[in-house]
Amino acid sequence: MKRRRGFVQLAILHLLDEEPKHGYQIMKELEYRSGGFYSASAGTVYPALQELMEQEMIELLPDTGKKIYSLGVRGRTRLTEHSNKKKSDFWEDWKARWEWQNSEEATQLKEVIDQWENELRKAIKASRKDKDSTSRLIEFIQDTTNQLQKEIQKKGEET
Known part of the structure; x- marks a missing residue:
């Protein structure tokens, strides 16, 4: 379970690297990027967001009325470390993982x-x-x- 949450956290960091998003947008985008093979739940995404906040990898945008999350400096560092280890496209791996898990x-x-x-x-x-x-x-x-x-x-x- 922890491994999956880590993969979801990494996916969230990738999404927030593109642009700030609120939780529902993140859930919908994770599902879309998996080709519909993964349906992100609030019970997975919001705890992952909370952990990323506690680790200071993401932050809330101030004065937005909604909880809009953005990538923090530590999150950007984590993405850089990950991309240095992996040469393949994260979103291709993401989709392939969920396709396989449903095979x-x-x-x-x-x-x-x-x-x-x-x-x-x-x-x-x-x-x-x-x-x-x-x-x-x-x-x-x-x-x-x-x-x-x-x-x-x-x-x-x-x-």
């Missing part, structure tokens, strides 16, 4: 992860009674982690 593959992956978590909890509970079982479970998890790391590394070498 059949992502749905299947979430289902398999849920099954994995349930079985892992059962295995942990069962292993509490037997130290050998616990050792085997630890070894299994370490082997699985190593396989995932190798797969990630292999994919990184392919790109």
Whole structure:
């Protein structure tokens, strides 16, 4: 959840870099930029705005009657740091992320992860009674982690 909020915060900074906006405009623009795959809620956007305010990355424009947010100096610095790390277009990544999260593959992956978590909890509970079982479970998890790391590394070498 925190990772998603961080991505939303970064998106908000990008929007405010274009021009000051109020919360509803931000929500609508985030949805538009995702191609309709992401529907920003007040429960996500307003806490993200509050955190960005607390971090002094954004500020309210004075004397506007509405809460209009603008990018602060720290927010501009954060955007510069991000753009130095990533060479791809933020909004292309934003849209691709939400398209993927709404894909059949992502749905299947979430289902398999849920099954994995349930079985892992059962295995942990069962292993509490037997130290050998616990050792085997630890070894299994370490082997699985190593396989995932190798797969990630292999994919990184392919790109």
